[in-house]
Amino acid sequence: MGKASARAANAGIQTEQAIALVRQENDRFSMESGRARRAFVLTFGCQQNEADSEKIAGMAKAMGYEIAATPEGADLIVVNTCAVREHAEKKALSTVGQYKHLKAQNPDLVIAMCGCMVSQQHRAEEIKRRYPYVNFVFGTAALGAFPALLWEWMNTRRRIFRAAEAETAIAEGLPVRRESGYRAWVSIMYGCNNFCSYCIVPYVRGRERSREPEPILAEIRELVAAGYRDITLLGQNVNSYGKGTKAGWDFADLLAEADKIEGDFLLRFMTSHPKDAGKKLIDVMAASRHIAHQFHLPLQSGSNAILAKMNRHYTAEKYLETLDYLREKMPDVTVTSDIIVGFPGETEEDFEETMKMIERAQFDMIFSFIYSPRKGTPAAAMEDQVPPEVTHARFDRLLELQNAIGAEKNRELVGKTLRVLCDGESKNDKATVSGRTEGNKLVFWRGDPAARGNFVRVKITSAEAFALQGELLND
Ligand code: SF4
Known part of the structure; x- marks a missing residue:
């Protein structure tokens, strides 16, 4: 990736500069404590949010955080929220509610919220009032400002709300930590x-x-x-x-x-x-x-x-x-x-x-x-x-x-041979491998999960409303 060129909103420093400053602080912490700080990123909502979260995790990694799989024991939690349905908003709020006890166990834990839900004024107000342990909030347009806001929080310990940010220029070159390798x-x-x-x-x-x-x-x-x-x-x-x-x-x-x-x-x-x-x-x-x-x-x-x-x-x-x-x-x-x-x-x-x-x-x-x-x-x-x-x-x-x-x-696909991108072992049946066709249809077959990330040819043998079953062709 190229160099992060976004100006970190209102913090007055470039994203790249903020990343370096937080990294220094995290390196110092690692030297003193003998462990790296950990960051946990939780995502609600659509693919755009997933893509944004990969950038948040990428920036966190560049700042010296290890990316954690669970919130327990994390030093930084970022909750990327969705506003498309009420259900998603309630889920995000109740999840953040559960983090209160993590903050009680570790007062140095930093909790941030971002994404569509917090970009609504009434939700930002609600977080201000009802979730005092959330340290900073940034809207979707301020993604590149994340490192600078974290740095600001680390230095001032004052809560920051950059929720209703006006649209900013697109931040090119932000670090990305992709969830998948293929x-x-x-x-x-x-x-x-x-x-x-x-x-x-x-x-x-x-x-x-x-x-x-x-x-x-x-x-x-x-x-x-x-x-x-x-x-x-x-x-x-x-x-x-x-x-x-x-x-x-x-x-x-x-x-x-x-x-x-x-x-x-x-x-x-x-x-x-x-x-x-x-x-x-x-x-x-x-x-x-x-x-x-x-x-x-x-x-x-x-x-x-x-x-x-x-x-x-x-x-x-x-x-x-x-x-x-x-x-x-x-x-x-x-x-x-x-x-x-x-x-x-x-x-x-x-x-x-x-x-x-x-x-x-x-x-x-x-x-x-x-x-x-x-x-x-x-x-x-x-x-x-x-x-x-x-x-x-x-x-x-x-x-x-x-x-x-x-x-x-x-x-209609039964009997046809399709090119399928293998996703490895199926979640429910370890003997089965799954993948997606060019049409993004889910296919299961008996085979070697080592094909994960590669295209294979699968002959479709049966079908249901949401998935296909097939046989791997070894040609
Ligand atoms: S307003 Fe919403 S539903 Fe309509 S095109 Fe835009 S994102 Fe899609």
Whole structure:
């Protein structure tokens, strides 16, 4: 990685300088105590948060911390929070509540919180009031300021809240400690301009900012050279990548250039917005060598009335046009989607429209969510909220339909031989190995876990709604 160039927000020192200062202090501690300080990073939420946490762990490591697997015995705990659903917020708060006793055991323990939840003013206030043992808080835009805030806390012992930071320039070159040695996230942009009426993201991650293509391509090249096999480009709406960059490339241009990189790897991306997923992008995918034939295209609802209330800027018909083009150009493409059930004002007829779309679209899988009102979003203030019992009944019907479709789509793969990236020993059955297909489908087979991180060929022998079973081919 290059040198960290972000100016650490408000602390007046560069990230790189702050890392060196904390490192000196931690080296001194190690000399005196005979052990290195340990840091534990806990992540809630989406892939973007996972990618941010890998940078937090990377910065912690560069500052001399050993990365711990559990919070017990840690000297620094960072909780990276999510705000997309109320459930995730409650879980983060109750987890931090449990750290109170760790602080009582070790008063020198430093506890920090970051991410989307703490970027909301009311949550930052709540942490100030109800969690006095949380030492500092930083929002998603202030990721590069983490070392400087830690340094400031170490020196002043005054609580710091940098939660509602205005968007800052993208911090290039932050150290990264990747969780996997063969799958990697690469953030290509941050924030979102879309303001879907149910979504908190634009309020907590700010306006859209894209990285310049060159550092992205350099990062992909580095990953491929280091043996990474599965690289996912991340952004809230990758299809609108490139606005405001000096290069002036769009997302299809970026993908086409990344596809020229030599090596044995797959390139994925998420998340797409149907209003911006155009033919140029699909054509680039279809003609590519490395871009996985997999598309996550969130539909959210099959009802045009609800899509309008959601501020999604497409209709069910427009969505189907994109889907049909996708399948025309890549008949083997795996398509997944997101559906929100029980959006305010969703009538039985609206829900039936969604069910019809699910039948028509034949998704390989959907991620379905019960609508969760997010304070500060327009949808939370809408009057006609759907009663929970109605929402739950619709949710169950939707799952039943999709499970049958998913199982059928998977059964179509029986007898086929697929290239699968091996993830090693399966969690539940030590005699079984698991992996993911190009379409990101989960496959189990009997084999050697030593193939972890490599592509193997697996002949599919049976299928269920959420997984495939197969036999390893040793050719
Ligand atoms: S596109 Fe819509 S749902 Fe996705 S992050 Fe932006 S506002 Fe949220």
